[in-house]
Amino acid sequence: MAPPTSPRPGRNDPCPCGSGRKYKHCCEAAARAPPAPRLAAGPLTRPGVARGSQPGAPSTAALFQTATRLAASGRTAEAIAFFEQIVSANPGHAVAHCNLAVAYLEVGRLKPAVTGLRHAIALKPTYAEAHFHLGQALEQLGQPSEAIAAYGRAVDIKPRMASAHQRLGDLLRLHGGDPADSVRAYRRAAATASDTTLGRLSRARVHIAEGEPDQAEACLRRAIAHDPSDGALHWLLATVLGEGGRFEEAEASFRRTIELEPDRVEVYRDFLLAKKLQPSDQPLLTDLADRVERDAARGIPPRMELLFAIAKGHDDLGEYESAMRVFEEGNVIRRRTATFNREEQARWVDNLVAAFTAELSHRAADLGASDVRPVFIVGMPRSGTTLVEQIISNHRHVAGGGELSFWPSRGRALGRADLAGSALSDLAALARDFRAEMDRISPVAARVTDKNPYNFEWIGLISLAFPHGRFIHCSRHPVDTALSIYTTLFGTRADYACNRGDIVFYYRQYQRLMEHWRAVLPPGAIFEAPYEAIVSDPDTWSRALIDFCGLEWDDACLRPEANTRVVRTASLWQARQPVYTASVERWRRYEPWLGELLDLLPEA
Numbered sequence: 001m002a003p004p005t006s007p008r009p010g011r012n013d014p015c016p017c018g019s020g021r022k023y024k025h026c027c028e029a030a031a032r033a034p035p036a037p038r039l040a041a042g043p044l045t046r047p048g049v050a051r052g053s054q055p056g057a058p059s060t061a062a063l064f065q066t067a068t069r070l071a072a073s074g075r076t077a078e079a080i081a082f083f084e085q086i087v088s089a090n091p092g093h094a095v096a097h098c099n100l101a102v103a104y105l106e107v108g109r110l111k112p113a114v115t116g117l118r119h120a121i122a123l124k125p126t127y128a129e130a131h132f133h134l135g136q137a138l139e140q141l142g143q144p145s146e147a148i149a150a151y152g153r154a155v156d157i158k159p160r161m162a163s164a165h166q167r168l169g170d171l172l173r174l175h176g177g178d179p180a181d182s183v184r185a186y187r188r189a190a191a192t193a194s195d196t197t198l199g200r201l202s203r204a205r206v207h208i209a210e211g212e213p214d215q216a217e218a219c220l221r222r223a224i225a226h227d228p229s230d231g232a233l234h235w236l237l238a239t240v241l242g243e244g245g246r247f248e249e250a251e252a253s254f255r256r257t258i259e260l261e262p263d264r265v266e267v268y269r270d271f272l273l274a275k276k277l278q279p280s281d282q283p284l285l286t287d288l289a290d291r292v293e294r295d296a297a298r299g300i301p302p303r304m305e306l307l308f309a310i311a312k313g314h315d316d317l318g319e320y321e322s323a324m325r326v327f328e329e330g331n332v333i334r335r336r337t338a339t340f341n342r343e344e345q346a347r348w349v350d351n352l353v354a355a356f357t358a359e360l361s362h363r364a365a366d367l368g369a370s371d372v373r374p375v376f377i378v379g380m381p382r383s384g385t386t387l388v389e390q391i392i393s394n395h396r397h398v399a400g401g402g403e404l405s406f407w408p409s410r411g412r413a414l415g416r417a418d419l420a421g422s423a424l425s426d427l428a429a430l431a432r433d434f435r436a437e438m439d440r441i442s443p444v445a446a447r448v449t450d451k452n453p454y455n456f457e458w459i460g461l462i463s464l465a466f467p468h469g470r471f472i473h474c475s476r477h478p479v480d481t482a483l484s485i486y487t488t489l490f491g492t493r494a495d496y497a498c499n500r501g502d503i504v505f506y507y508r509q510y511q512r513l514m515e516h517w518r519a520v521l522p523p524g525a526i527f528e529a530p531y532e533a534i535v536s537d538p539d540t541w542s543r544a545l546i547d548f549c550g551l552e553w554d555d556a557c558l559r560p561e562a563n564t565r566v567v568r569t570a571s572l573w574q575a576r577q578p579v580y581t582a583s584v585e586r587w588r589r590y591e592p593w594l595g596e597l598l599d600l601l602p603e604a
Contacts, residue, residue, distance in 0.1 A: 064082075064086060067079040067080075067082035076106045077107055080103045083096075083103050092123060094120040094130065095127075097119045097120040098116070098127065100116050110137050114137045121134065128154045131157065131164075132150070132151065132163065132164050132167075134150040135164065139171065142304075147171055148171050148172065148175070151164045151167050152168060160192045163193075163198060165185045166189040168182075169183070169186040169189060173205075174491060175492065178409055182209065186205040186206045186209070189202035190206065197223060200222065201220075201236060204216045204219040207219060211441065216236075217240050220233055220236055221237070231256075231261035234254075234260065235254070235257040235264070238274070242270070242274035255271075265303075265309075266302060269489065276316050277312075277313045278316075282317070284313070288306060288309060288313070292307065304333045305489065307327075307329050308326075308330045308487075314326060321593070324590055324593040327486065334489075334497075335498045338495040338496075342505050345506060349509045349512055351416070351419055352516075353512075353516045354419075355423070356419075356459075357520060358520045360420050360460075361460075361520060367427050368468075369465060372447075373438055373445065373448050374434070374449075375392065375450070376449075376455050376469060377392075377451040377474060378459065379473055380453060380485070381484075381485055381490070381497075382484035383453065384531035385451045385474045386451065387531070388451070388529055388545065392549060394557050394559065395551055395556065396554055396556065397445060397447065397551055398445055399447070399448045400451075401437075401441045401449050401451070402451060403453075404452055406433075406437055407458040407462060408454050408457070408458065410433075423461050423464060427464055430461075430465045431465040431466065434465065434466070456473070456517075459517040463525070470527070470548060472526075472527045472548070475528065477531075477587065478602070479598065479600050479601055480584070480585065482504065482507060482597045482600055483587045483590055483594065484586070485503055486498075500594075500595050500597050501596045503596075503597065504597065535583075
């Protein structure tokens, strides 16, 4: 992008393009979001007379001029009164409703914003900008599926709306969509805004998704050279550096992000995941708590992110009662959009047990691939799957795939009426496509790991497709596991995780399914990897893991913290530490506040 030929205005100055919006929300942000919709060219009513007004009342044009001037100077709350008068004078004009809704959105009045945007769309169904802003409002209300639909409609109407493609990519990535769809959305954003900050940011996302962190870092550093004041670029660079274990560099980028965009609260959560707070960090925790009080009207996801960041900080500092109080507050918000259904989950496990039987395995014995590369690390989330993958993937002949979404995505797509029949008919394609996925991760590795913990649901299907694959089942004290789930804000949706009783129910369904797989698969097909045993005797257990994988010993496996592969986990900082026992019996620190989670205590 060519440098400006005139002095750059301040971010809160009126945009020189004449839109009436702040510069940061208009031309400077063209790479990240379309400018807020403006009133249509020309007056909305007869010049000088607002519809239904008395002679001499301010015209619509005058009201609009006042409203935009107030909004541009940061006085959006005052501007709203004038936008409301404009809508009252022009109730059938879509752009007027959209202007008012965008102002509501800016001050955090999300429900009126949604109402106004839906009204604008009803008046003008092909209003792409209204669909885009509706997506923003729904996203902040914690309704990702509805936001995805709104962004999708925006790009259907305006295929070159790069900002909508970018938001689609983010939501599909974060909320369990097909990773290929997410990457396609990022590619379209990069292509349609190639020489902009958004285009470069989206291109970096593509590199990350395709396992190319070095290229992503280089792309981001070039983008920052073009636009050093964009917080999103520094934030994503901090994430890439943190996932690579370069925590000091990551901290510098996080702090730069916070300097540039102190109100972007999601950054604080990522920042705290990449470090362990010390007593000297107490001012940061106090500032975050002040933000929660100050920003009571903030959208659901940002407020929730902020609460979990604060709670994690209290936990780091050993302030467990305060931590649990804030975790509970965050989970109250998370429950507003949770849809976990116990009966539905129980039926799903019933279906899996009924479909994947020993008889089916015998019948399909010769249908699977002979490939010996895959190693599946399964279990409940927060049960030690990251540690086990770090140990195994530090072997010179192993490539770590991380949490692949392949099997949950493909498995859920099978026909429900005849799950076993659908599995058999799709077996060859499943094996072929997963082999291609392993080739993408490493075409030369002797073993490739997939540590998606939820693959525990798909052990039956996977064993049909890869009868020589290996399953490592990670387990941890059930109350420690449940507590860690309750106190973790996962990157992907886990609706059972915000309610103690739902966690207990889900855990028992998981236990039931694992008992079934042990009965169906041949003896020794599943290696049991208890977290507490591994951290208390890492030498013995690391050797046993490598032996189960059919590999010769490699001393590097005793140094999982030195593993240079990218790590994406809710325990980012911990994954880069030497093996430690500090998390064993963590539940005892929180025992007075565990409630139903104590139902998972093993019987004496």
